[in-house]
Amino acid sequence: MSNEFNQNQNNEEIPSMEEILAESVEVKIGDTVTGEVLSIDDNQVIVGIEGAGVEGVIPFKELSATPIDSITDVVNIGDTLELVVIKQIKEKENGSFLLSRRRIEAKKVWAELEAKAENGEVITVPVKSVVKGGLVVDAGVRGFIPASMVEDFFVDDFSPYKGQELEVKIVEIEPSENRLILSHKEIAAEKRKAERAEKLGSFNEGDKVTGTVARLANFGAFIDLGGIDGLVHISQIAQAHVNHPSDILSEGQEVEALVLAVDEERGRISLSIKALQPGPWENIEEKAPKGAELEGTVRRLVDFGAFVEVFPGVEGLVHISQISHEHIATPADKLTEGQTIQVKVLDVDPENERLSLSIKALEEAPEVDASAAQSAPREERRQNKPRKQNNNRRNTTSNTTSDEESGFTFGDLLGDQLKDFDFGDDNE
Structure with a gap:
């Protein structure tokens, strides 16, 4: 064997x-x-x-x-x-x-990445380091996110991104050159848009909200409502006239506002601060009762008078006939815009938000010299009767417009001075 x-x-x-x-x-x-x-x-x-x-x-x-x-x-x-x-x-x-062995794995990774790039897939990658110009990430192979493709807004410091995981899309891939360029910008923008739409839907017209002044512009103020901004137009900041938002508001200031409108299509929220403030005409009869003497500022001059602001947001009219005891052609003869003056309240109309004021009511009226007219001989007055009658007719006619503008009649001005005056008999 x-x-x-x-x-x-x-x-x-x-x-x-x-x-x-x-x-x-x-x-x-x-x-x-x-x-x-x-x-x-x-x-x-x-x-x-x-x-x-x-x-x-x-x-x-x-x-x-x-x-x-x-x-x-x-x-x-x-x-x-x-x-x-x-x-x-x-x-x-x-x-x-x-x-x-690593390069065999890399070949498989590159093949998978090329397939994902072709399909437009989103991948999640950890940020390994921050370098000049962007972020280095690990996608199974080395990937790079340029600074301009990290966010849809300017980023000054990228150091907080180290260690984070970001969702990215493949922008450029070239395995033979080990080149993989990624972008987080589009995904961040889409995510922010979706979050904004969700937040926008949580606001309704008439809501009372609290926010922080984010930034000021000539036309108004942007209020941060927790990740979404609302606009307070300059006309909605205060009851009184506002020259510039910075006169009333400052960045970082917390404010309360009322939602006026929500435009979901355009992604805008319109706010009002003054809507939550007491109206300037509220309790006006107590603040400016008839006969009260107030200090005001001349805001506008017009042909028929002057508008004077006596409280923030409250303007009253001083008719041209109430500016001076003297006859004036225009309000500008006596007043200038911005001038501070004293006025007296003639009438208050809360329902229509009207205030009638007078300057001359606080001034002493000049004395009228009536003795000169009565000292002339009666005969002279009779001889001159036709001329005076004609003059009376002419003066009455010429004063019609003035009477209408002032609100006072010719008879009101002369009172009882004419009741005993003898104009003679027209039949003589």
Whole structure:
């Protein structure tokens, strides 16, 4: 039996070295090979390249495309690995070729990223570092987000982004150049738009809201209502006239306002601060009763009088006939806009928000010299009767407009001075 075994063993052909070398796979740089893990140390892994009869070395940094703490986190002795040949090692103490497992993983990652880019998919990546010009991220391979593509608004300091995870879209990909450009800007804009629409829908006309003055403009103030701004037009800041919003408001100031309108289509909220303030004409009869003497400012001059502001938002009219005891052609003869004057309240109409004022009521009327007219001889007056009658007719006519404007008649002005005057008999 032993002889038979030895005979069979002798009959088996033992391959020569030449035959073994002929059957060996030729290993070239860039080839993908299979290797079995033979040994592991702190810095590298030794593998036997199948079909080549040679060994290769995998440096620690070429083991994984993602960060690892220990080699055994990804490989162990006896594992079979798919590897790519990086270069040939001339000193063959630790193997004949330098191999990489990381680059095999990267090839798969690049292929997956190209498919996602083609489909317009969104991917989530951690920010690894902040560099000049943008953010470096880990997408399985190194990716870069330019500063202009991080947000849809200007960012001065990117340091808070380190360690964050961002949703991004692939803008440009070129595996042969290890080039991967990503953008978070569009996603941030879409997210902000959706959040804004949701917040906008939570406001209704007539709501009372509290916000902070975000910024001031010539035409009004923008109020931050918690991630969404509302506009208070300059005409809605205060009951009184406002020259510029900064006269009343300051940035950072907390204010209460009333929602006037919500325009969801245009994404706008119109607010009013003055709507929550007491009206300037409220209790006007108590603040400006008939006969009261007030101080005011001339705001406007018109042909028929002057508008005087006596309280913020409350203007009264001084008719031209109530400006002076003297006859004046226009209010500008006596007054100027911006002038501070004293006035007396003649009448109050809260329902129609009207206030009639007088300046001359606070001034002493000049004395009328009536003795000169009565000292002339009666006969002279009779002789001049026709002329005086004509003059009376002419003066009556010429004073019609003045009487209408002033609100006083000719008879009111002369009173009882004419009741005993003899104009003679027209039939004489």
